[in-house]
Amino acid sequence: MASSSSSSPLLLALFVFLPLFIGMANANAYYKSCPQLFPTIRGVVQNAINKEARMGASLLRLHFHDCFVNGCDASNLLDDSSSIKSEKNAVPNKNSARGFEVIDQIKSAVEKVCPGVVSCADILAITARDSVVILGGPEWDVKLGRKDSMTAYFALANATNTIPAANASLSALISSFQNHGLSTRDLVALYGAHTIGQARCTNFRQHIYQDKNVDASFAKANQGKCPRNNGNGDNNLAPLDAQSPTKFDNTYFKSLLNRQAILHSDQELYNGGGSTDTLVRTYANNPQAFISDFKASIIKMGDIKPSSGSKGQIRKNCRRIN
Numbered sequence: 091m092a093s094s095s096s097s098s099p100l101l102l103a104l105f106v107f108l109p110l111f112i113g114m115a116n117a118n119a120y121y122k123s124c125p126q127l128f129p130t131i132r133g134v135v136q137n138a139i140n141k142e143a144r145m146g147a148s149l150l151r152l153h154f155h156d157c158f159v160n161g162c163d164a165s166n167l168l169d170d171s172s173s174i175k176s177e178k179n180a181v182p183n184k185n186s187a188r189g190f191e192v193i194d195q196i197k198s199a200v201e202k203v204c205p206g207v208v209s210c211a212d213i214l215a216i217t218a219r220d221s222v223v224i225l226g227g228p229e230w231d232v233k234l235g236r237k238d239s240m241t242a243y244f245a246l247a248n249a250t251n252t253i254p255a256a257n258a259s260l261s262a263l264i265s266s267f268q269n270h271g272l273s274t275r276d277l278v279a280l281y282g283a284h285t286i287g288q289a290r291c292t293n294f295r296q297h298i299y300q301d302k303n304v305d306a307s308f309a310k311a312n313q314g315k316c317p318r319n320n321g322n323g324d325n326n327l328a329p330l331d332a333q334s335p336t337k338f339d340n341t342y343f344k345s346l347l348n349r350q351a352i353l354h355s356d357q358e359l360y361n362g363g364g365s366t367d368t369l370v371r372t373y374a375n376n377p378q379a380f381i382s383d384f385k386a387s388i389i390k391m392g393d394i395k396p397s398s399g400s401k402g403q404i405r406k407n408c409r410r411i412n
């Protein structure tokens with residue numbers, strides 16, 4: 091049915107720009123109909139971080155664990171129910187993922203100022219950004235318009251190649267990120283999130299007792315916090331970036347140069363001859379290079395689309411489907 095008129099410049103412009111405007115309307119609708127959205131979220135995140143600085147790290151990680159399991163759809167926020175097997179019990183999350191109560195507080199504050207329009211997945215993305223800003227990192231514009239999933243994806247969340255493990259090799263890390271549409275550069279930049287937060291002994295025991303690629307005095311100091319045998323002190327904590335664990339900066343990369351990473355997978359980024367050594371050195375020496383790459387990569391991560399496409403809902407309560 092193609093007629094010559096369908097290629098007229100006016101119609102062409104309509105086809106090209108209309109979807110763009112609709113997409114932008116999704117994001118801008120929040121500013122217009124809900125000017126209180128951003129200040130409301132920033133306020134709750136600020137209070138939570140004032141109470142406990144580590145919470146900023148925990149909230150940032152929730153956005154990552156959301157986006158890497160079937161895209162950014164808040165599937166990681168759903169609780170167990172008769173029809174849902176929660177991702178919260180998958181290996182990377184169990185006894186580890188935290189901050190769900192803060193997300194609940196944010197959701198109820200947001201529902202008060204603009205009911206029914208802001209998804210839990212968008213809340214995770216805004217909350218991650220606000221956590222970074224409050225801990226001294228950069229601002230960026232968060233893209234909006236995500237929908238919340240109708241189910242959780244336990245098996246996917248529990249599979250070792252979905253969210254990589256603390257003992258993953260560099261090649262496993264690179265291929266996991268590739269599977270999510272992210273480059274090796276994105277991997278190193280996003281890994282800079284480990285400039286804040288804590289890890290449990292169970293995740294770094296092997297590294298500080300058995301690995302060769304670790305500074306001896308650093309390993310020894312952390313052995314004091316993490317007994318040698320499995321089952322002893324498994325939940326004892328050590329900072330991911332010992333130099334400044336509650337400041338979003340580039341000192342994490344300096345620690346990698348000193349072989350003072352707490353996780354095996356972190357030190358894999360700088361392991362003497364690997365393909366990412368040069369980039370780690372760049373970020374360690376040039377904080378601006380890290381910050382500008384981190385912003386670009388976290389926006390890219392926030393764009394990972396759920397397999398269900400646009401099907402989804404705006405949950406009233408982030409812990410259950412409507």
Ligand code: HEM
Nearest residue numbers: 147148151154186254255256280283287288289290293355
């Ligand atoms: C690339 C592969 C990654 C691996 C293997 C990895 C692994 C880990 C592990 C094992 C922990 C400690 C968890 C525990 O012991 O309970 C952790 C913590 C953390 N991760 Fe990652 N991570 C990766 C990437 C990322 C990314 C891309 C982000 C965010 C953009 C991120 C943000 C965090 C934060 C902020 C914490 C601290 C959380 C807290 O203190 O509550 N990680 N990660």
Ligand SMILES: *[C@@H]1O[C@H](CO)[C@@H](O)[C@H](O)[C@H]1NC(C)=O
Nearest residue numbers: 180181244245247248249250
């Ligand atoms: C989750 O994965 C771990 C291995 O990483 C496995 O031991 C465990 O059985 C899995 N859990 C379930 C319920 O499938």
Ligand SMILES: *[C@@H]1O[C@H](CO)[C@@H](O)[C@H](O)[C@H]1NC(C)=O
Nearest residue numbers: 255256257258259262292296
């Ligand atoms: C990582 O640790 C798990 C369980 O702790 C183990 O099954 C797996 O073989 C380890 N992988 C590597 C690459 O060491």
